[in-house]
Structures are given as structure tokens and as C-alpha cells.
Amino acid sequence: MAAAAGVSLSTASLAFSGNKPVSEPTRARVLAAASSLGYSGPNPLARNLRQGRSGVVGIAVGQLSTAFRDPAALPMLDAVSEVLGSAGMGLLLMGDDEGHARLPLDAVIYDVCGREDGWLPYDDLVARDVPLVVVEGPAWPGTTFIDVEHRAGSAALAAHLHDLGHRRVALVTLEQSHPQREREAGTREVFPDLHVVGECASDLAAAQELVSAFLDTSPDVTAIVCQSDVQAAGVVLEARRRGLSVPGDLSVAGFDGVPTPWLDLTLTTVVQPIAEKGRTTAHAVLARIAGEHVDDVVLPVELRIGDSTGPA
Amino acid sequence: MAAAAGVSLSTASLAFSGNKPVSEPTRARVLAAASSLGYSGPNPLARNLRQGRSGVVGIAVGQLSTAFRDPAALPMLDAVSEVLGSAGMGLLLMGDDEGHARLPLDAVIYDVCGREDGWLPYDDLVARDVPLVVVEGPAWPGTTFIDVEHRAGSAALAAHLHDLGHRRVALVTLEQSHPQREREAGTREVFPDLHVVGECASDLAAAQELVSAFLDTSPDVTAIVCQSDVQAAGVVLEARRRGLSVPGDLSVAGFDGVPTPWLDLTLTTVVQPIAEKGRTTAHAVLARIAGEHVDDVVLPVELRIGDSTGPA
DNA sequence: TTGTACGCGTTATCAT
DNA sequence: ATGATAACGCGTACAA
Numbered sequence: 001m002a003a004a005a006g007v008s009l010s011t012a013s014l015a016f017s018g019n020k021p022v023s024e025p026t027r028a029r030v031l032a033a034a035s036s037l038g039y040s041g042p043n044p045l046a047r048n049l050r051q052g053r054s055g056v057v058g059i060a061v062g063q064l065s066t067a068f069r070d071p072a073a074l075p076m077l078d079a080v081s082e083v084l085g086s087a088g089m090g091l092l093l094m095g096d097d098e099g100h101a102r103l104p105l106d107a108v109i110y111d112v113c114g115r116e117d118g119w120l121p122y123d124d125l126v127a128r129d130v131p132l133v134v135v136e137g138p139a140w141p142g143t144t145f146i147d148v149e150h151r152a153g154s155a156a157l158a159a160h161l162h163d164l165g166h167r168r169v170a171l172v173t174l175e176q177s178h179p180q181r182e183r184e185a186g187t188r189e190v191f192p193d194l195h196v197v198g199e200c201a202s203d204l205a206a207a208q209e210l211v212s213a214f215l216d217t218s219p220d221v222t223a224i225v226c227q228s229d230v231q232a233a234g235v236v237l238e239a240r241r242r243g244l245s246v247p248g249d250l251s252v253a254g255f256d257g258v259p260t261p262w263l264d265l266t267l268t269t270v271v272q273p274i275a276e277k278g279r280t281t282a283h284a285v286l287a288r289i290a291g292e293h294v295d296d297v298v299l300p301v302e303l304r305i306g307d308s309t310g311p312a
Numbered sequence: 313m314a315a316a317a318g319v320s321l322s323t324a325s326l327a328f329s330g331n332k333p334v335s336e337p338t339r340a341r342v343l344a345a346a347s348s349l350g351y352s353g354p355n356p357l358a359r360n361l362r363q364g365r366s367g368v369v370g371i372a373v374g375q376l377s378t379a380f381r382d383p384a385a386l387p388m389l390d391a392v393s394e395v396l397g398s399a400g401m402g403l404l405l406m407g408d409d410e411g412h413a414r415l416p417l418d419a420v421i422y423d424v425c426g427r428e429d430g431w432l433p434y435d436d437l438v439a440r441d442v443p444l445v446v447v448e449g450p451a452w453p454g455t456t457f458i459d460v461e462h463r464a465g466s467a468a469l470a471a472h473l474h475d476l477g478h479r480r481v482a483l484v485t486l487e488q489s490h491p492q493r494e495r496e497a498g499t500r501e502v503f504p505d506l507h508v509v510g511e512c513a514s515d516l517a518a519a520q521e522l523v524s525a526f527l528d529t530s531p532d533v534t535a536i537v538c539q540s541d542v543q544a545a546g547v548v549l550e551a552r553r554r555g556l557s558v559p560g561d562l563s564v565a566g567f568d569g570v571p572t573p574w575l576d577l578t579l580t581t582v583v584q585p586i587a588e589k590g591r592t593t594a595h596a597v598l599a600r601i602a603g604e605h606v607d608d609v610v611l612p613v614e615l616r617i618g619d620s621t622g623p624a
Numbered sequence: 625t626t627g628t629a630c631g632c633g634t635t636a637t638c639a640t
Numbered sequence: 641a642t643g644a645t646a647a648c649g650c651g652t653a654c655a656a
Contacts, residue, residue: 011642013635023641040439044416046633049361049648055415056368056404065390068380078377081407090415092368092402095393103367103402104356127352205573261517262574323626325651332652335625358649361632627656632649640643 016042054104057084057285060094061111070202071230071258072274073111076135079278080109087286107131107285110143131288135281136179144288145296146281150179150255153270153301154186157225157253160268160305162190165312166223166251170195172210172235174202174227183227183255195221200231204262207234215242222251222312229254229269233262236308247310257304266306273299328354366416369396369597372406373423382514383542383570384586385423388447391590392421399598419443419597422455443600447593448491456600457608458593462491462567465582465613466498469537469565472580472617474502477624478535478563482507484522484547486514486539495539495567507533512543516574519546527554534563534624541566541581545574548620559622569616578618585611 007029014020015030022030034040048054059080061067068074081091094100094108101124108130125132132143139145161169169191174180176199188194197214200206211224211234226232232254236246244250246265254260257271280297287294320342326332327342334342345351360366371392373379380386393403406412406420413436420442434452437444444455451457473481481503486492488511500506509526512518523536523546538544544566548558556562558577566572569583589611596606 008643010635010644014642017635019635021641026642038439040436041414042635043633044414045357045361045364045366046648047414047635048416049357049632049650050634050636052357052648054357054366056402058402063390064393065386068386068389074377074380077380078375081376081405085407085412088414090368090370090404090406090412092404093393094402095397100397100402102353102356102359102400104360124352127350261515321627322629322651326626329651333625338626354651355649358632359651361634361648362650362652364632625656628654630652630654632651634648635646636648637646638644640641 013042048104053106053289055088056090056092056103056105057289058092058094058100058103058105058108059111060096060108062096064093064095066201067111070228072202072228072256072272075274076111076278076281079275080282083279083282084285087282089286105130106289107133109133109135109281109285110137111135111281131285133281133284133288133294135277136177138178144284144294146277146284147296147298148179148272148277149298149301150182151186151189153272153303154183154225154255155189156186156303157255157268157270158187158190160303161223161225161251161253161309164223164251164309167191167312168195168221169223169225170197170214170221172197172207172224172226172231173199174231175199180227187225197224202228202230204230204234204237207231208238211235211238215239215244223253223309224250225253227255229256229258229260229267232267232269232308233260236263236265236267247308251309251312253309257302263308265308266304268306268309269304271302271304273301325354360416365418365601367400368402368404368415368417369601370404370406370412370415370417370420371423372408372420374408376405376407378513379423382540384514384540384568384584387570387586388423388590388593391587392594395591395594396597399594401598417442418601419445421445421447421593421597422449423447423593443597445593445596445600445606447589448489450490456596456606458589458596459608459610460491460584460589461610461613462494463498463501465584465615466495466537466567467501468498468615469567469580469582470499470502472615473535473537473563473565473621476535476563476621479624480507480533481535481537482509482526482533484509484519484536484538484543485511486543487511492539499537509536514540514542516542516546516549519543520550523547523550527551527556535621536562536564538564538566541568541570541572541579544579544581544620545572548575548577548579559620563621563624565621569614575620577620578616580618580621581616583614583616585613 012030014022015027134143135146171194198210200210232252235252239250254267254269257269284294324342326334327339446455447458483506510522512522544564547564551562566579566581599606
């Protein structure tokens with residue numbers, strides 16, 4: 001290493017890291033020797049071994065292509081990445097395939113966000129004492145939870161519809177998952193005998209297709225609640241395509257509070273603090289890595305009444 | 313370590329890795345001792361140092377939120393992730409912030425894909441001899457290139473419009489970048505005095521807004537070429553909103569060949585092999601990590617004539 | 625087939 | 641302010 005070249009040995013370490021004061025002349029000699037020998041700073045691998053940390057945090061998001069298709073997922077990832085990045089940590093994408101068990105991860109974020117449960121190699125991570133932060137996921141012991149008021153938000157939205165006089169209400173659900181179940185439970189607090197249209201991805205075309213079949217057969221509802229804004233946008237478009245006016249003939253509501261550029265109206269929805277969810281998650285990760293205890297968090301939501309719902 | 317606990321010492325290493333034959337009884341003892349001591353396999357950090365590899369590949373994509381908003385970016389990421397994942401490597405997201413210089417990356421993918429050039433800490437990576445694979449980027453020495461026939465594809469599309477009789481053609485461009493420049497150059501091969509409408513992101517609303525201002529003032533064109541399908545979709549929607557029929561009054565073309573669920577017509581576009589681009593990139597990365605030489609690649613595109621273009 | 629010993633390149637501790 | 645030394649945990653060449 002550069003030590004032999006310059007003069008001293010582990011003073012070089014200090015010259016680079018700056019953890020202890022080093023006199024200016026020696027520092028200069030070290031850097032000069034380093035560059036002449038083509039040495040580009042401490043080897044990250046060795047540093048990692050020594051410090052017991054890799055500087056990499058995994059984020060499990062299921063199938064990548066579908067996970068990021070949802071506009072609610074991106075700002076979350078963005079916020080996580082920003083906070084982690086400014087702490088010098090990298091973010092590693094974990095698909096639902098394997099092999100990641102052998103990667104040195106300082107922590108793992110398990111972001112279900114509307115996707116299936118249970119595909120994560122949870123036991124491996126626990127065995128290796130990797131801190132686990134679960135976002136909107138099922139309850140596992142030893143992990144930190146970041147959740148959102150899915151149930152209360154959905155209930156508030158349902159109450160709004162009830163206030164408008166709606167009684168025959170249908171629900172378009174997401175795939176089975178923790179947030180899906182919570183949101184449905186919230187809606188059922190107000191409308192116990194809800195008609196469930198069916199389940200589909202948070203995808204415009206999928207929602208249109210699903211609701212199209214529904215409207216063909218039993219249009220006997222005055223409102224359709226969706227578990228995501230993208231689904232709601234699809235429902236609005238499909239309703240209009242059939243000549244139904246929204247909210248005149250049909251009220252439509254969503255969940256998330258993301259932009260819906262396909263619509264010229266403001267969706268009635270439950271706005272969740274997506275960026276804050278990401279920041280909170282990242283800070284929880286950093287705290288867990290630092291060995292601190294972190295309390296679970298439930299983030300508040302806000303009912304936004306737009307133009308897509310009206311009197312029954 | 314588990315060695316002391318069981319009976320043997322570093323035979324344990326072989327028991328886990330299986331690089332050399334180990335007798336069944338000893339292997340059993342090793343595994344038993346390991347689990348009773350709560351030992352969960354070799355420490356990835358130590359293994360990495362020993363092997364000189366981290367198993368992590370970085371992918372630089374600029375601002376995360378905007379990078380993945382483009383539907384052409386996801387399948388690429390997906391393919392890269394799949395190939396790398398099945399080789400046991402992880403994919404680390406590199407935003408445009410810093411700090412990643414201290415992470416142990418075995419290689420870096422520089423995926424500009426329609427974004428600004430020049431923000432990558434290129435020198436650092438070269439200094440550390442990190443293999444660099446540049447996708448659709450500017451030419452740097454010592455890196456491997458994966459490119460697409462932007463220019464030829466754009467020229468072919470322009471020729472198609474010319475054949476249809478179009479002479480007054482406008483262009484909606486992406487942000488300054490390598491593919492943007494190449495695509496424009498291809499279009500200009502056929503229409504040297506192209507009217508450039510302006511530059512905008514690959515975003516539905518942005519394209520609508522941009523072209524709306526254009527149609528207000530100078531609707532003296534018979535065709536609008538866009539540098540992405542999403543832009544083209546926005547242009548079609550905006551044209552129709554103004555009562556123009558597509559392709560009756562205005563022909564519109566895109567680039568990419570991605571799904572456009574907002575439209576009920578098939579866009580005339582240049583289809584690029586996105587998934588193959590990802591797989592090719594990943595294989596190039598693996599080869600470079602293995603120390604092999606990798607030739608640059610230019611992937612072919614295909615002109616798809618849809619319903620959005622017609623006679624002038 | 626199994627055990628021994630060394631080195632990967634750092635950083636932290638301790639002494640100078 | 642600087643230098644020596646140990647240890648992080650593994651892989652592997654070599655010896656038994």
C-alpha cells in the first residue's frame with residue numbers, strides 16, 4: 001500500500017479518513033505517494049470487513065416492473081434513496097428472486113405496498129440479525145413497522161359517501177396484501193355489505209376492463225370505491241366511455257393522492273404522505289443500523305374531497 | 313466460529329461452499345454445530361474481501377423519480393435485474409447524489425436513457441478500475457457501449473412520413489442527451505429543415521402542454537414526430553381535444569414501442585428491443601467483471617407502422 | 625479426507 | 641503527531 005511508498009504505515013489511514021489529526025506535511029507526502037502509485041483511496045471491501053458494515057441497504061419490492069408501475073411507489077423510493085444517500089448508504093433492489101442472501105446488507109426494507117405477502121426470505125435475514133423495516137406489511141416479530149392509516153382513511157372516505165346519501169356501494173380491490181385488507185376493513189365499517197367488484201392491479205387498463213364487465217351486468221350501485229387512484233381513474237374513464245357522468249350518475253373514489261393526468265377532475269381520495277413515509281422509513285433504517293430502538297410508526301392520512309363524488 | 317465448536321476448523325468452509333469434497337459425517341457435525349451456535353453461513357463481508365468482489369453492481373439513472381416514470385425504463389431495469397440476479401449479483405441504485413464513491417461496486421451501469429449527460433463521477437470509477445458499461449450514452453474511453461439504432465430508426469420513420477407525402481414536419485424532442493441528438497439527426501436526414509416545437513420530458517401532460525402552445529400559433533404542419541411514445545400519446549390526445557383527427561388532419565409518430573394505454577390506436581413508432589437491451593447490458597457487465605473483453609453493441613430497431621400516420 | 629497457516633487491506637488500540 | 645500490532649472472518653495452498 002501507499003504506506004511503504006511514503007514513509008509511515010497506518011498514518012496513511014488517518015490521512016485519508018481524517019479520523020485523527022495529521023500534520024500537513026505528512027498528509028501531503030501520503031497523498032503524493034498515493035497518486036504516484038495509482039492508489040485511489042482505501043479499499044471499500046477491506047473497510048467494510050473491518051467496520052462490519054457494507055453501507056448497503058436492501059429494498060424488497062416484489063417484481064420490479066410492476067412495483068414501480070404504481071405512481072405511489074416512486075416518490076417513496078425517491079425519499080428513501082435521498083435520505084439514505086445523504087448518509088452515504090446505497091440502496092439495493094431486491095426482486096423476488098433469490099441469491100440476495102449472500103449479499104452483505106446492513107438492513108432491509110420490506111415494502112409490500114399493495115403486493116403479495118410472504119415471499120421474502122425472512123428467516124435468513126433474522127438469522128443473520130439484519131435489521132428489518134417493514135412498510136405497510138404484515139406483523140413479524142423483531143421488525144420495525146412503518147404503516148399508514150389505511151383503515152381510518154378508508155372509513156372516513158366511506159363516511160363521506162354515506163353522508164352524500166350513497167347506500168349501494170361497490171369496491172374495486174388491490175391484490176391481497178396488508179394495505180388492501182386494512183382499506184377494505186375501513187370501507188366495511190361504514191358499508192358492511194359492500195359489493196366487491198373484484199381484484200386488479202393498480203393499472204389503468206386493468207381497472208377499466210374489470211369495471212367494464214361489472215357495469216355490463218349489475219350497474220345497481222351509486223358509487224364505486226377503489227383502493228388506488230389509478231384504479232379510480234380507470235373507472236372514471238370507463239364510466240364516461242359508457243356515457244355515465246361522474247359524479248352525476250356515479251361517484252368514484254380512490255386512495256393514495258397521486259397525480260392522475262388522465263383526468264380533468266380532482267379525484268376524491270385518501271391522501272397518504274408518501275414522501276414522508278419514505279423519509280420515516282429511511283430514518284428508521286439508519287437508527288436500527290446504529291443499534292437504536294425504533295418505535296413503530298403509523299402515518300396519518302387526509303381525506304381529500306374532489307369532484308368525482310357527489311350526491312347519490 | 314463454528315469450527316471450534318464442532319471439531320474441525322476450516323473444513324467448515326468447505327462444508328458450506330462445497331468447493332472440495334467433504335465426508336458426510338463431518339459435514340453433518342459442522343452443520344449441527346453451526347445451527348446450535350446460531351451461525352448462519354459465511355460472513356459476506358469477509359468473503360467479499362477475500363474474493364475481491366462485492367457482488368453488487370451499481371446502476372446510475374439520474375433522478376430516480378423521473379428516470380422510472382418513463383415506461384421505456386422499467387423493462388430495461390427488469391431485464392438487467394433478472395440476469396444479474398440469477399448470477400447472484402445485486403443491483404444498487406445510484407442517484408445523482410454522491411457518497412457512492414465509497415461503496416464497493418463490481419461494475420457500474422451508466423444508463424442515460426434520455427437524461428442529461430455528465431453528472432456521473434466518471435473519473436473516480438476509472439481510477440478504481442471499476443468496469444463501466446454505458447447504455448445509450450456519450451463516448452468515453454475504456455467503457456463498454458450498448459447502444460440502439462436511434463439514428464437509423466428515426467430516419468426510417470421519417471422516410472415513411474415522406475413517402476406519405478408529408479413535407480412540413482415538426483419535432484418534439486426529449487431533453488438533451490445522446491439518444492435525443494441521434495434521433496433528431498436521423499429525422500433531419502429526411503427533413504433537414506424540420507421545425508422544432510421544443511423540448512420536454514417523456515411525460516403525457518408535459519407533451520400536451522408543449523404541443524398545445526404550438527398548435528395555438530403555427531399549425532402549419534401535417535405531421536409531428538416525437539422522440540418518445542409517451543410524448544406522442546400526449547400529442548394525439550391534445551390534437552383530438554382540439555377537434556383535429558389523427559391521422560386525418562395530423563399524423564403523429566413516436567419512438568420506443570411501449571404500450572400506450574391512453575390511446576385506442578396503434579402508434580406509428582420505432583420499436584426498440586428494450587428487454588434485450590437490458591439483458592445485453594447485464595451480460596456485458598458480467599463479462600467485464602470476469603475480466604473478458606466485450607465489444608460494443610448496437611441493437612437493431614424496427615419501424616412499426618400503426619394507425620397514427622396517414623397521407624398528408 | 626482433514627487440519628495448519630497465511631494473507632486479503634483496513635481501522636482501532638496502544639504506546640511512543 | 642506518529643508508528644507498531646492485532647484483529648475483522650474467510651478461502652486456499654500446503655502439509656499431514
